[in-house]
Amino acid sequence: MTPLADLLTRRIREAGPISVADFMAECLLHPVHGYYTTSPVFGQDGDFTTAPEISQMFGEVLGLAIAQSWLDQGRPSGAVLAELGPGRGTLMADALRATASVPGFTEAVRPHLVEASPRLRELQAQTLGDRGAAWHTRASELPEGPLFLLANEFLDALPIRQFLRTPDGWRERMVPIVEGNLSFSFADPLPPEALPHRRGDTRPGDIVEICPALPTIVSDVARRIAEHGGMAIFVDYGGWRSLGDTLQAVRDHAPVDPLATPGAADLTAHVDFEAVATAALAAGAAVTPMTPQGVMLERLGLTSRAQALAARITDAAQQQSHIAAHRRLTHPQEMGSLFKAIALYRPGTADPPGFVT
DSSP states (O other), X not given: OOHHHHHHHHHHHHHOOEEXXXXXXXXXXXXXXXXXXXXXXXXXXXXXXXXXXXXXXXXXXXXXXXXXHHHHTTOOSSEEEEEESOTTXXXXXXXXXXXXXXXXXXXXXXXXXXXXXXXXXXXXXHHHOXXXXXXXXSGGGSOSSOEEEEEESOGGGSOOEEEEEETTEEEEEEEOEETTEEOOEEOSOOOTTSSGGGSTTOOTTOEEEEOTTHHHHHHHHHHHHHHHOEEEEEEEEEESSOOSOXXXXXXXXXXXXXXXXXXXXXXXXXXXXXXXXXXHHHTTOEEOOOEEHHHHHHHTTHHHHHHHHHTTOOOHHHHHHHHHHHHHHHOTTTHHHHEEEEEEEOXXXXXXXXXXX
């Protein structure tokens, strides 16, 4: 039993079952025993590898997309270049390096990173060095102004609630103690009016996931863009409209039982991009269609960049690794289709690079 499992067991015995959202929040962000507090997390020494860690090309083309949007919107000064959930800071570092050649961009923007984990902030500071970056605990703390934002595999780590549709109504999935162990069960049925927007497209036995924090975060980003200009790109795995149990845990690059080692495994869930679009539109931003990651990256010129880099590689093993990275990011059977992207932008401005509106 992990230290966090012991704490959760005592809490549940004293106060009763907790929601899946509460369980996820404790597992990921507990100040002493949370996953992002204690674990290596990223890369070969961690539990999973994100797109920026696979290849520098990912951050480079996204950074240049942001810079192109900045140019299209008249080169606004005092712009905020932000990233949500920056990991080790690799994506931001690659974006800043790629955009250094864009005249005026470096002088017009200041990097802002939204990160709750003190440990990851230290890693990000080491990666970025003397870039003048500022850190914030939540997106609402970002300064007002034109906002150009990236968020890669950020929304998937936000805690979710799960609801099972039954003939008697919706029942929320909870985490109780059963025979001394953390387990899953379903609470008593909710009133018939619960989740009315999902009664028409679900049937008994279906599970619907709701991310309570997502609308607030997306709405705040969208409002800033609608009022001040800018553009945001969200990249994550998921689809359009939540359906099914997508809660998963990963440890040592392999799936594990989400309840087995609280605080020692990564917990995520698929992102509902319909919820992202709905929140953004309600806050006044324009929204692109959801686009497969591979399609977006190809539109941004990833293959051309891959070819340019390949021409400089003389070592055969490095060449093969480079080819594999390109395939992993773009091929439909790898990250190309599983991961999706969506962009928010100010109505009336140019289409975000990489997207067709």
